[in-house]
Amino acid sequence: MRNGLRWLLPSLVVSQVQAFYIPGWSIKSYQEGEHLPLMVNKVYSDNTQLQYAYYDLPFVCPPTGKSHASGLLSGQSISLNLGEVLRGDRIKISDIDLTVGHDNECSFLCEQPVARKDLRRAKELVKDGYVVEWIVDNLPGATSFVTVDKTRKYYAAGFKLGFTKYDSSTGKPRYFLNNHHTIVIRYRTAPGRAGEKGGKVVVGFEVYTKSVGPNNKRENGCPVELQEVEDNFEIWMPNKTEGLSIEEQQQLLNNHYDHLDEGDDNDMMTIPYSYSVYFREDNSVEWDRRWDLYFVNQEEGSRIHWLAIINSLIICGLLSGIVIMILSKTIKTDIKGYREGSVEGGLKLKSGPRPRSPKSEKHGLGLLEQENEVDNQLDDASDDEALEDVTGWKLLHGDVFRRPQYGHLLAPLVGSGTQVLFMAIGLISLSAIGILNPSFRGGFLSFGFGLFVLAGIFSGYFSAKVYKGFGGVNFGKNALITACFFPGLLFALVFILNLFVWAQASSTAIPFGTLLAIGLLWLCIQVPLVYLGSWYGYARSGAWENPTKTSNTPRQIPQQAWYIKSLQAILFTGLVPFTVIFIELLFVFQSVWQDKSGYYYVFGFLGVVSLILIVTVAEVTIVTIYVQLCSENYHWWWQSFAVGGGSALWVFLYSIWYYFFKLHITGFVSSMLFFVYSFMACCVYGLLTGTVGFLSAYAFIRKLYGAIKID
Numbered sequence: 001m002r003n004g005l006r007w008l009l010p011s012l013v014v015s016q017v018q019a020f021y022i023p024g025w026s027i028k029s030y031q032e033g034e035h036l037p038l039m040v041n042k043v044y045s046d047n048t049q050l051q052y053a054y055y056d057l058p059f060v061c062p063p064t065g066k067s068h069a070s071g072l073l074s075g076q077s078i079s080l081n082l083g084e085v086l087r088g089d090r091i092k093i094s095d096i097d098l099t100v101g102h103d104n105e106c107s108f109l110c111e112q113p114v115a116r117k118d119l120r121r122a123k124e125l126v127k128d129g130y131v132v133e134w135i136v137d138n139l140p141g142a143t144s145f146v147t148v149d150k151t152r153k154y155y156a157a158g159f160k161l162g163f164t165k166y167d168s169s170t171g172k173p174r175y176f177l178n179n180h181h182t183i184v185i186r187y188r189t190a191p192g193r194a195g196e197k198g199g200k201v202v203v204g205f206e207v208y209t210k211s212v213g214p215n216n217k218r219e220n221g222c223p224v225e226l227q228e229v230e231d232n233f234e235i236w237m238p239n240k241t242e243g244l245s246i247e248e249q250q251q252l253l254n255n256h257y258d259h260l261d262e263g264d265d266n267d268m269m270t271i272p273y274s275y276s277v278y279f280r281e282d283n284s285v286e287w288d289r290r291w292d293l294y295f296v297n298q299e300e301g302s303r304i305h306w307l308a309i310i311n312s313l314i315i316c317g318l319l320s321g322i323v324i325m326i327l328s329k330t331i332k333t334d335i336k337g338y339r340e341g342s343v344e345g346g347l348k349l350k351s352g353p354r355p356r357s358p359k360s361e362k363h364g365l366g367l368l369e370q371e372n373e374v375d376n377q378l379d380d381a382s383d384d385e386a387l388e389d390v391t392g393w394k395l396l397h398g399d400v401f402r403r404p405q406y407g408h409l410l411a412p413l414v415g416s417g418t419q420v421l422f423m424a425i426g427l428i429s430l431s432a433i434g435i436l437n438p439s440f441r442g443g444f445l446s447f448g449f450g451l452f453v454l455a456g457i458f459s460g461y462f463s464a465k466v467y468k469g470f471g472g473v474n475f476g477k478n479a480l481i482t483a484c485f486f487p488g489l490l491f492a493l494v495f496i497l498n499l500f501v502w503a504q505a506s507s508t509a510i511p512f513g514t515l516l517a518i519g520l521l522w523l524c525i526q527v528p529l530v531y532l533g534s535w536y537g538y539a540r541s542g543a544w545e546n547p548t549k550t551s552n553t554p555r556q557i558p559q560q561a562w563y564i565k566s567l568q569a570i571l572f573t574g575l576v577p578f579t580v581i582f583i584e585l586l587f588v589f590q591s592v593w594q595d596k597s598g599y600y601y602v603f604g605f606l607g608v609v610s611l612i613l614i615v616t617v618a619e620v621t622i623v624t625i626y627v628q629l630c631s632e633n634y635h636w637w638w639q640s641f642a643v644g645g646g647s648a649l650w651v652f653l654y655s656i657w658y659y660f661f662k663l664h665i666t667g668f669v670s671s672m673l674f675f676v677y678s679f680m681a682c683c684v685y686g687l688l689t690g691t692v693g694f695l696s697a698y699a700f701i702r703k704l705y706g707a708i709k710i711d
Contacts, residue, residue: 027287028137029190029199035069036098036185036202039078041091041133041140042507043161046594047664048128049673050506053090057125058118059177061110061273064095082449083442085514088507091135096275098136098185100200104277108221116237116267123235126162126175128666133158136185137202138439139290144206155293159207162235175235178209180223181275186282203285204293214272222274237269291438305605308583312612315580319619326626393629397705398551400629404637407470410694412482413641415463415530417691420684422455423448428610431603449518456483456526460533461541468543479534483527486687490680491522497676500669508673544698547706557633566639569628573620574646577689578654580616584609585651589658593674614692617644621693622700629701636697644693648686652678 030036040054055063055075063075078091095109114122134141142155162177186204189195210223213231217224285293393400404410427448430436436443463482464475472478494510501509510518584606621644625636655678665671 083445106222131158419459456529464537483530618696640697645686645690
C-alpha cells in the first residue's frame with residue numbers, strides 16, 4: 001500500500017501535464033464551415049510612441065454589434081492580462097466574417113461618413129506611417145515579403161493604414177487610405193486525433209491592402225476591379241469652388257493636398273470599406289513553427305549575436321585574468337610577506353587607531369593622552385622595520401568596515417537591487433525555456449510585474465541585513481523606505497507621464513482602473529512582503545560578521561590619484577560592462593523602439609550576455625575597489641555601488657544618441673515618453689548592476705581582511 005501511494009502522486013502529476021496550458025503551446029483546431037473570429041487591436045507607428053485603439057479611429061467602420069456563429073458579438077471586448085493593457089492593447093471582435101474553408105471574393109463592410117476634421121486625423125496617421133494590427137487565432141495579421149535571394153518568405157507583423165505618393169508635377173506628397181483588405185488564411189490538417197476528424201489549424205494570417213477610389217465602379221458596395229486599381233482613395237476633401245475662375249479651380253485641384261485644413265470642419269464625405277477572404281492549404285509550415293515566419297528576416301542577426309557573445313567573453317576573460325592575478329599573486333604575496341614579517345618581528349598589528357600624520361597626531365588629545373602616545377611610539381621603535389612592510393590596504397583593517405554616510409539610504413537601494421535581480425533572473429529563465437514567447441501576448445510584462453512584487457521578500461531581507469550591519473536599530477522604518485522609495489519613484493513617473501498621454505486619447509495611456517489595481521498590488525502585497533523579509537533578515541537572521549574590528553578614530557585619507565576619484569572611476573569602469581552588452585543592446589533597442597511590430601525572441605543569447613555582464617560587473621568592481629584600498633581610501637561602500645551601476649550612465653547616453661541618429665520620433669509627448677521610459681529603464685539597470693557590484697565588493701573585502709587574521 002505504501003509503495004502504491006508513493007507512485008500514485010507522481011502519476012497524478014504526470015497525467016495533469018497534458019492538461020496544463022502553456023501559452024503558445026496549446027493547439028486549437030477548426031472544423032470546415034466553423035466561424036473563425038477576427039479581432040482588431042490597435043494602430044502604431046515606428047515614428048511615434050502613441051498608439052490608438054482601432055475602433056477609436058473616427059474614419060474606420062465602427063462595430064455593429066451583430067452576433068457571429070461562434071456566439072461572439074461584434075465590438076465585444078476581449079479580456080486582457082496586465083501586460084496587454086500596459087503595452088496598449090485594446091482587442092475587440094470585428095464585423096469581418098471568416099468561415100473556415102469558404103472563400104469570399106468580396107464583401108461590403110460599410111460606408112463610413114467622415115467630417116473634414118476626421119479626414120485630417122487620417123492624413124496625420126498615414127503621414128506618420130501607422131500600421132494596423134488584426135489578430136486571427138492569436139497570430140497578428142502580417143505583410144508578406146521574400147528574402148533578398150528570393151528563397152524564403154517572411155512576415156512583418158501588421159499592415160499599412162495607408163501610403164504616400166509624391167506628385168510628379170509638383171513633388172509634393174499626397175496621402176491615400178487603404179480601404180479594401182484581402183485576407184489570406186493559411187491552414188493545414190491538425191495533428192493527432194483532431195486531424196483525423198477533419199480539424200484544421202491556422203499556420204498563417206496575411207493581409208493585402210488596396211486603396212480603391214470613390215470613382216471606381218462598384219456592385220453591392222464592392223469594387224468591380226481589384227487586380228489593377230488605377231484610382232486610389234486619396235485623403236482629400238475638395239473645397240467649394242463657387243465664384244472661382246477655371247484657372248483658379250485648376251490651380252486648387254493641383255494643390256488640393258495643401259488645402260485639406262481649409263474649409264468647414266462639418267463638411268462630410270463617405271469612405272467605402274470592403275474585404276475579401278481566401279483560405280489556402282499550406283503544408284510547408286508546422287503549427288509549432290508558424291511564428292518562425294516572423295523571424296526569418298532576423299536569422300542573419302544570429303551571427304551578430306554570436307559576435308556579441310565572443311566580444312563579451314574576451315572582455316570578461318581579460319578581467320578574469322586580472323582578478324586572478326590580484327588574488328593569486330599580489331594579495332597572496334602581500335599576506336605571506338605580512339605574516340612572515342609579523343612572525344620574525346614578533347609583531348601583532350592591533351585593530352585600534354592606526355598611525356596618523358603628524359598634523360593630526362596630537363590634534364584633540366589632552367596632555368596625558370599625548371604623553372601616552374609618545375610612550376607608545378618609543379616602545380614600538382624597535383618594530384619600525386616590521387611596520388615598513390605594512391602599507392596600502394593592510395593599513396585599513398581598522399577602518400575598512402566603518403559605517404558609511406547615508407547608510408540608511410544605501411541599504412534600501414541594495415534591497416531594491418536584489419528585488420530587480422531576482423525579477424530579471426526569473427524573466428530571462430522563463431523566456432529562455434519558451435514559457436514567455438511571442439504568442440503569449442503581454443506575458444513578459446505580466447510576469448515581470450508579478451515577479452517584482454513577489455521578490456519584495458528578498459528586497460526586505462537583504463535590505464535588513466545591510467541595515468543591521470550598518471548598526472541600524474529601526475528595521476520597520478528601513479522596511480518602509482525599501483518598499484516605497486524605488487517603486488514609488490517609478491509609479492510617480494508613470495502617473496505623471498500618463499497625464500500627458502491621456503490628453504492625446506492614446507491607448508498607450510494606462511487606464512485609471514489599472515493604475516489603481518497596480519497601486520493596490522504594491523501597497524497590499526509588496527509592502528507586507530518587504531516587511532516580512534525585513535523582519536526575518538533583521539530579527540531572525542544574524543548580521544553579517546566582519547573579520548576585523550573598527551577603530552575609534554578614523555584614518556586620514558591621503559590625496560587620491562585623479563583616475564580613482566569618484567566620478568572618473570564611475571565613468572571609466574562603467575565603460576567596460578557597456579562594451580559587453582553594446583551589441584545585444586542594439587537588438588533590444590531596435591525591438592523596443594523601432595520594430596514595435598516585431599518581437600524580441602533571442603532570450604537564450606540575452607541570458608548568456610546577462611550572465612557575462614554580471615561576472616564583468618563583479619570583476620570590474622573588485623579591481624576598482626582593490627586599487628582604491630591600495631590608495632588607503634576606505635570609503636568603498638557607496639563607491640562600489642556607483643561603480644557597479646556606472647554602465648547605466650553609458651546606456652542612457654547611448655539612448656540619447658539613438659534618439660537623434662536612429663529614430664524619427666515626432667511630437668513632444670512621444671519624445672517625452674522615450675526619454676522618461678529610457679530613464680526608468682536605466683535606473684532599473686543601474687540598480688541591478690550597482691547591487692551586484694556592492695555585494696561582490698563586500699564579499700571580496702571580507703575575504704581579503706579575513707585572510708590576514710588581524711587580532
